Amino acid sequence: MGIIQEETNSVKPKQISNYSIDEHPAIDLNGDIQFDNVSFAYPARPDILALRDLTLVARAGEITALVGSSGSGKSTCVSLLLRYYEPSSGRIPIDGQSMTDCNDNALRQKIGVVGQEPVLFDTTIYENIRYGQLHATKGEIEEAAKQANAHDFIMKLSQQYETIVGEQSVQLSGGEKQRIALARALLKKPNLLLLDEPTSALDNASEKIVQEALECSCAGRTTIVIAHRLKTIQNAHRIYVFANGNIIEQGTHATLVAKKDSKYRQMMEAQQVERTENEIDERVLGVQLEQNQNQTRIGVLASRVIQHTAFSVSGSKLTQRIRAKAFAQLLRQEMAYFDLPENRSGSVCNRLSSEALAIQELLGARLGVICEAFATIGFGFSLGFFYSWLLTLILFVYSICMFLISFFQIRWQAQLNKRSEGIFGQASALAAEVLRNMRTVKQLSIEDKLLQQFSNLVNQTFTVRRNDIIISGLLRGIYWGSQTLLLFMLYWIALIRLEHKQIQANDALMYI
Missing domain, CATH: 1.20.1560.10 (ABC transporter type 1, transmembrane domain)
Known part of the structure; x- marks a missing residue:
């Protein structure tokens, strides 16, 4: 118990200071990146170690993959590299030079990051990419978009690069957001590229496009990839398997799969089974839908036409009767009624038109939706009573x-x-x-x-x-x-x- 208390007390968060570039020169990210006996605990949970004496090396110009279950410490490594936190113990030298000797902002300018849920701001696509390098020219921005396989779909948009992405990027699909985020990262021309599960939230089609862009971007560049889908990191030069804040296995894809009892092989087999089951379900559903496609289309089209026609006709006839009766009532009024300002000819005609139309809107197509809802509820309860x-x-x-x-x-x-x-x-x-x-x-x-x-x-x-x-x-x-x-x-x-x-x-x- 005393040993555990001593260990947790020794992992206190350290202050990170932003020095000016003149005081501390920017670090060179062209060398190897090393985690040397690094331990770390988040300030909110000082008694729980996220990393325990972690030691790993990411070689310059190579792709290094980090895999493992959620909470095993993979994303914590990215946070430490970006200097959001300082290691509680240990060092993170890059080409022999400690990260603590560099300016934080200058360091981050040399690192490109693409996360699982990319953050885009409610402005144009052009501005979102330009945030990667504020002094970039239009040509450099378009070139970064081309490298990220984003230029073609951007040019198909009505406003092209001036398209507003909307709040929380609602105007774009997941794959499109990822490619714009990748273009923003590549605009920095980073020496180090950090990819934190960039394709885990995408469908198969979007994943393929984004993965092609990532593979081109990683060529000749030091890259650290956090992956959930293991098929995306089979070409990595070295794979580290995390568990409980430390490394339990390391090697290439071929060497790790060759080990019968390896954790990596178990994860790979589990994902293959899951992917096969999903593909079978999709194919069976696709065949069933294709067989009944024409009948479904005809039935839906006919029911919608009948529904809208019937309720529109009934609403029009109701409007006609209401207007006739309202006009008949107006003719029975005394002359003093029409002397009031609100009952002049223009106001009366406007009420005959607008109020009758308001009733038609309520009892026309909208009535069909209401009837459809009640019919669905009634059918559901009837079926439920049967079972x-x-x-x-x-x-x-x-x-x-x-x-x-x-x-x-x-x-x-x-x-x-x-x-x-x-x-x-x-x-x-x-x-x-x-x-x-x-x-x-x-x-x-x-x-x-x-x-x-x-x-x-x-x-x-x-x-x-x-x-x-x-x-x-x-x-x-x-x-x-x-x-x-x-x-x-x-x-x-x-x-x-x-x-x-x-x-x-x-x-x-x-x-x-």
């Missing part, structure tokens, strides 16, 4: 309760919003009046009085909003928490009925 009336009854009662909770929540929020808007409107009117008559306010010296009135109104708004948040949070907690409890109850009852042979296993699985 298990008890489980369906529980679900039906739960649905009624959730409907009532949602209904009362909406009514409660509507009342609070109306009250809040009224109070806020008074505060806005008071502020506008004060600003408009500032000379009079200062003349009367009533600033404190008016400020107190405004503060009281704002505090009332805060109180109303706070109550709204508390009630909404409580109801949302009930809503989402009850779903988990419902699922637990359904599984529990299904298991009891299975035990008493009151329901078939396939029926229970189909229902749940």
